[in-house]
Amino acid sequence: MLKTFKKELVPFIRDALKWNFSGGLGYQIYLSILFFFMVVGFYAFTIQLREGLAATGMSDIISWGLYISNFTFLVGVAAAAVMLILPAYVFKDKDLHKVVIIGEGVAVGALVMCLLFILADLGGIIKAWHLTPAIGLFNWPSSILAWDVIVLNGYLALNVLVPAYILFCHYHGREPVAKRYRPFVFLSIFWAVAIHMVTAFLYEGLPARPFWNNPLLGPRFLASAFAAGPALITVVLIVIQSKTVFKVDSQIFNKLRIIIVVAGSVNLLMLFSEIFKEFYSPTHHSLSAVYLFFGLKGHNSLVPWIWTSIVLNLGSIVTLGFNPWKNNPKMLMPVCITLFIAIWIEKGMGLIVPGLIPSPLGEIANYTPSWVEIGVTVGILALGIFVVTMLIKPALAIEQRYEEQNS
């Protein structure tokens, strides 16, 4: 049994690697650019290792910055795979079933980035093993961060193993045994919600920070994620459709668009509810929101960002809702990218930094990410895109071949 598995595994990996690194000139340039940014990120990271987190723009007052912002946002992107998995497996939607593997690839890439952002943010990265259950000392169930370690790694495992099993079977021309993987698919649906809620609880559970200590935070995380994630998947599908022979049915774009519009509208509704609460009867606890939207005592570095985000967010949801170009990919792509960026601003820096301002003692500080921080961030993002590419490319090749064999 084990022997045949080994015999089957070797060509599987060999072919996956072959597919990954073969491609036209454009593809090679694309890989080189990603590689270049990864090297820049690594170099920036060595500086941070040597000098400590003083190499970043963070301080005792603004103690979390660009890294944690990106982490928070990307958890949402990872969770969004469920928006494909749920209709594909529960409602047996044939169109979405075809692209579910792409959603899972995006989720894995996003999770890898999440974990790397957490590691990059640690002051003692070489002591990260203290976080390993059994080997280190795990403050579970008390610490929400300990919960987050479990749910993120668990979700990563689910999103790696299920697609790997299905692809492995398809590669060898076999139908995967549903009994073996379906339970895990259903588990991953609940797990996707869990990674999001737990990450929201990380902030929601802190009475010290009134801006975060808000029961709407978790549901809002989900709504914004279910808009931003499918938007990203739409972009990836458009790229695949235009650059490969893999056919993406236009019905898929329409279904994704509807998901984005519904989730995005719910998100905007909740945003409005939050803004109403903060500004109709402003209290001391509203100062973070004042800082974010209007600036506080001359500190207003986030103001242009958040308004840009709101305008882009509204604009793209309305555009997607009315759909004047009938799902034309050329028009869908910029709108989805716009929405993605809008939510990235709002769920990233727009959520983390104002939570820390003003400090519990009422002090205000400025935060501008240093070039080291930006370098590491770009490096991790490039690595994530690289991971997604490396997963999706062989997956599509295998699926394509399997479909041809069976038709």
Next chain:
Amino acid sequence: MKQKQDRRTFLKGALTCAAASSTLIAAGCNNRKLEGGGEEMSARWNEYFKKNYRLMTPEEKEETVRRLEQLAKLDYDVDVNVETTPPKKNVLYGYAFNISRCEGYMDCVEACVKENNLDRKSKTQYVRIFEMENGQMDITTGNGKYFHEVPKEDHFYMGIQCFHCEQAPCVKACPTKATWKEPDGIVVVDYDWCIGCRYCMAACPYFGRRFNWHDPEVPKEEINENQHYLGNRMRKKGQMEKCTFCIQRTRNGKLPACADACPTGSRVFGNLLDPNSEIRFVLKNKKVFRMKEELGTDPKFWYFID
């Protein structure tokens, strides 16, 4: 069973390899010469793999103290004495601050900086004094950075530091149990177990914790050599630190440096379980209040009015 065992040894081996290479990277990054040879290497190695303080046997505590003293000699060229004095029985420390007496001289701040080997480069302070306008009680309206003659007319002063909460949000937040409340009520950090995620910092409603963004700098001749493992021993970059009620002093029967240095007698420190202590007198006979009591953190730090 055997398979499980194998997996375990494999995991252990893999971890050791990963850790070993990272220690080497770390050592290289610090530009430290590995001149002490094998002995220094083995000391640093064992320091890296040591347990959380609370899980150490008395022998292990002794060994790590020996290594820390040896490494302090190598790194800072000072002969330090690192204690592990345990908490006394029937002791629960509490603190009270007299806002009608304090005049904002900040001798407490200076004493704390010296006593606790605080970083001079970033001017780290555990104790801070806020200048408050009469009629205000909300600390966020105060000025924590005043540079003028004190006391200022129509103003009063409010000291703030770690409040050693009974229901400490930082302890709850820490993912690795690197910070906890000792039996005598002091909230401490095991610096070497802290991974520097700063979740405790976000969780603290009193801004009571400080992070080492870089390696702290203390002039060699100013280093306080009387140290405690959970107190004022030298920290490194990437570690959290905080007020420990001067654990290295108080567990030996002395007052914390801030209370000792106060020229106006505004600071009262003592054992809450001793009915004859000064702190118990204050709590019984003065008008006292605590900061942000509505958060349910139950701080062991009271303000009082004469």
